[in-house]
Amino acid sequence: MVLNKFREWLEAPAAEVGDRGGKLNVLRGAVARVTTPLLPDDYLHLANPLWSARELRGRIVEVQKETADSATLVIKPGWGFDFKYRPGQYIGIGILIDGRWNWRSYSLTCPPDWTGEGGKRLISIAVKAMPEGKLSSHLVNGVAAGTIVRLAAPQGGFVLPEPPPAKVLFLTAGSGITPVMSMLRTMDRRDGVTDVVHVHSAPTDADVMFGAELRDLHDRHPSFVSHLQLTDSHGLFSLDSLDELYPDWRERETWACGPAGMLDAIEQHWKSAGVADKLHIERFEVERSAVGEGGTVTFGTTGRTLTVDGATSLLEAGESVGVQLPFGCRMGICQTCVVTLSAGHARDLRNGDERQPGDKVQTCISAAAGDCTLDI
């Protein structure tokens, strides 16, 4: 108890350094000079992982079951987290499985500056387990409260403007509801629920994430319509029915998030109606494994691309289009050629191991496994 208080007290000043600046950083700088080459954080996070400001961390304080295959994780971020994100943004979360950190992005589901019980500032994400997604299944079924996770700052342009537009349409399916949930909760909290129609599709009633909350919002706010489409019994939501159900859809600022097929259809529909500028789409990376051998490699900062087979190393690929990649031994032993994989998948040619977005890859012994982008 006393220890907890002490901890809170120690963390208190840092709760204000959202931008990681201020006096604390001066102190950090001074201490770092003495502890070189280590930083104060190297010692601090031994005492408490949340005290690291070099890298954002968080502690999972609660795991709430949403549906059979989804859960909400409530996380208490450590030093330096910026709580002033915008509703609809996502964060990166790194979690330790079998000794290895795995990174994924998930939409925040809470409104900005959300304070939980006891005045703690918290964030929440909702995760839906994917059939072969090792990480998401782990998060939904296996992660315990108290687990330390790494966090990447909130980002993304799929956001609700402030103030919200007068007329809004949300089109979501499955876990596509998560960024929209953050927007709805923000509007609710600020008592600014405008004329909002939310069409959400899920196979059955039991699969609807946040079902009770949606109903509650629907009941409490006359200007909010929650339209649930249970696809197992009623089939897919037909975009043509919009004309009949919500004839003013063309005037509504629209946010859509869900499976790629649905988003493609929506995009098409809005384009042919000539209102593409009213549509905001979030295509979140579906958690899946590499799609195959070879693919199109993009060298991020140079913008150069190249299609290669599954046996060509990324290093050779880059060199063949004139991209200057670092290298040394060219045989996988010196780590000179390590580059971050910013999107897509790659495969270690020596053992077939897969590399995910955010991983660092040795380009001399890795090949594209589907389309991928290197951060160089």
Added chain:
Amino acid sequence: MAITDIQGYTHLTAADIETLGKELDSIRRSVETSRGERDARYIRRTIAAQRCLEVAGRAVLFGSRNRWAWLGGTALLSVAKIIENMELGHNVSHGQWDWMNDPEIHSTSWEWDMTGPSAQWRRAHNYSHHTYTNVLGKDEDLGFGILRMTRDEAWRPVHLAQPAANLLLAATFEWGIALHDLGIEKELAGIPDKKLTSPPDLEFARKVSRQVAKDFVLYPALTGPAWKSTLKANATANLVRNLWAYAVIFCGHFPDGAEKFTIEQLDGETQGEWYLRQMLGSANFKAGPVMAFMSGNLCYQIEHHLFPDLPSNRYSEVAVRVRELCDKYDLPYTTGSLGKQYLLAFRTIHKLALPDRFLKRTSDDAPETSSERKFSDISLPERLRVDPETGKRFGLRSALQDAKASLQEKARHEKEVLREAKVALKARARQEKAALREAKRALGERATHEREVLQDKAARRWGRRVAR
């Protein structure tokens, strides 16, 4: 001249080398697939322990005016620095823990507590040294540019100073390494040696000044009145770490049996040949768990050179399998006690300080460098032979033993010949002495005789006169 033909030297066929390579690959694979929580915990605990030791050491040194506190603090700090250097800095920078995908324990971001910047060391070490291990003219770690560690290198008068240079290098090892790496970095970047304001130079200067300021100014100053003794303690801890790092490195690369290769060897080198070069080019020393840990598991230098990026805590189990392969292919596995391995290196350092004309062996059959020609007049470099009855193979290890035996035989034979020659000489001397004595006696007799004749003559003359 060092090894130019690894197939010939190892008594293996190209196919043998390929299967050996595959077997080594599968060792790698099995470690890779079994890496997990246990290994991650190992490195995290090592890091935590190292930091605790360091903090404890620094804290105790606040009382360093007391003799015992000084000793304790210095010991703690020395151990902390050794662990940081060997098990953490060296191994993390090799990418041994990159698989954890932890940005804080990653080869691209780790900075170590040594004078030189990690990044420069990584280039010099991971690339130059580990790719071109023991290739003359390519691996700059061969003698670190100041010691002549093989008679493949021409002798120059400066080598006479080798014994002193060795001591200096040992005591200031981190500085030696730092300057060495800076040189390689500049060379790789094509920056002239004399230019002192290039980015690598600035990076170097920044790191050096932080390191020096930390150990020799800031921490001593923090301890206030104890600053002098803290300064001494910090210097001692650095010295201890330097000596230990030096000893471990030298035992891993310079004892007899760690072979050297010529540059032609690199032409079209296969993965299997690369493995062989690593295996033959390094040496282990025997260590228990504590010493293994303190050496950053570099007592398993052979395993480290075969698999530089596998987690160090797994080298001991890899070693068992590598030894089995050595037995199977009848290859040497160079190891010995720390003391013995160091003495062998020490002997080479001192021997090679001398010009070649004082040395007996050549670079084909010297203890520190041999080549396939070593076997030429002993046995034909026979390819791996399998005993049809026992299934036992005869290869390099047996050939080396044969070579050693035949060298010994040759030496014995030479000694024998020498002894015989000595005996013969002695006999001749005796004979000549006898002859001399004989001649002397004869001469003496002749002299007596002549004297008698003369006396006789004189007497006769006197007699005539008397008679007249």
